[in-house]
Amino acid sequence: MMDYCLISTAYNKNVRIYVASTTNLVEKARKIHDTWPTASAALGRFLTISLMMGLMYKDDERLTIKLDGDGPLGFILADVSGKGTIRADIENPHVYLKYDEGPKKGKLNVSAAVGKGYLTITKDLNMKNYFTSSVEIVSGEIAEDFNYYFFTSEQTPSSVAAGVLVNTDQSILASGGFIIQALPNCDESAIISIEEILKNIEPISKMIHENKTPEDILHILSNGTEEILDKRELKYHCSCSKKKFEKALFSLETSVLDEMIKEDKKAEIVCNFCHKKYFFDESQLINLRNKKKSLPK
Numbered sequence: 001m002m003d004y005c006l007i008s009t010a011y012n013k014n015v016r017i018y019v020a021s022t023t024n025l026v027e028k029a030r031k032i033h034d035t036w037p038t039a040s041a042a043l044g045r046f047l048t049i050s051l052m053m054g055l056m057y058k059d060d061e062r063l064t065i066k067l068d069g070d071g072p073l074g075f076i077l078a079d080v081s082g083k084g085t086i087r088a089d090i091e092n093p094h095v096y097l098k099y100d101e102g103p104k105k106g107k108l109n110v111s112a113a114v115g116k117g118y119l120t121i122t123k124d125l126n127m128k129n130y131f132t133s134s135v136e137i138v139s140g141e142i143a144e145d146f147n148y149y150f151f152t153s154e155q156t157p158s159s160v161a162a163g164v165l166v167n168t169d170q171s172i173l174a175s176g177g178f179i180i181q182a183l184p185n186c187d188e189s190a191i192i193s194i195e196e197i198l199k200n201i202e203p204i205s206k207m208i209h210e211n212k213t214p215e216d217i218l219h220i221l222s223n224g225t226e227e228i229l230d231k232r233e234l235k236y237h238c239s240c241s242k243k244k245f246e247k248a249l250f251s252l253e254t255s256v257l258d259e260m261i262k263e264d265k266k267a268e269i270v271c272n273f274c275h276k277k278y279f280f281d282e283s284q285l286i287n288l289r290n291k292k293k294s295l296p297k
Helices: 023-033 037-054 110-114 143-153 188-200 204-209 214-221 242-250 254-264 282-293
Strands: 004-010 015-021 062-069 075-081 085-090 117-124 131-136 158-166 172-182 227-233 266-270 277-281
Touching: 004 214, 015 037, 015 214, 023 037, 023 085, 023 172, 037 062, 037 075, 037 085, 037 110, 037 143, 037 158, 037 172, 117 143, 131 143, 143 158, 143 172, 158 204, 172 188, 172 204, 172 214, 188 214, 204 214, 242 266, 242 277, 242 282, 254 266, 254 282, 266 282, 277 282
Parallel strands: none
Antiparallel strands: 004 015, 004 227, 015 172, 062 075, 062 117, 075 085, 117 131, 158 172, 266 277
């Protein structure tokens, strides 16, 4: 089953709702980055919400989203397109923390893994300049941090949820999320209805694991008032290529290329987003160096 997101209005067009199922792409990311359970949960939540946020923009617009905490995870960085594609990097994928006590005892402790720091969103809207906003990480649970971002930086009252179930073999059992946003002049009765539903709703990862579809979850969230506007496929996709890394090598100082040729006689570059390796042999490096030297001063 493909991963996808529904975009809908509800409650007589008073709110917009995004509901996403992301199990397959989160499992792909887990395999690429070799994440341990708590890191998988954090990365999955982050990918899910970032993808839904990306769909708020045009197909050719991009977001760079970074969650940078002082916990053992370090940073998580995502490159998101308005087309529903994402790729990500995580500083330390080997994190496995659980709650030792309290009502969450035994559950994955994402908050401790993330720690304190900042959530930063940079928007490339095909204009002259990029637009960057940053907010403090308020809980480290990720959904709450995005919720705080929408309220503080976008002045958009929102309810954000994301969940990931990790299997005993560390694979991803279920992953998904939703974002509910009040539209301008939203009627108070719609907000009251949503708040009542959110008090009683099951965790979204549990619903997806029980084979509820985004359509089913949307129907619950909207109390049957949904008007679906779009259905978008979601993918973990890296756009790296040897040509792009060749350009990166070409941008280096000639002296650096000379040193590579003399010392290593080759270059191997690994993409941070997909871990694909690109190899440049001595002759390719010499050609790059010579091309660079032939440029007019």
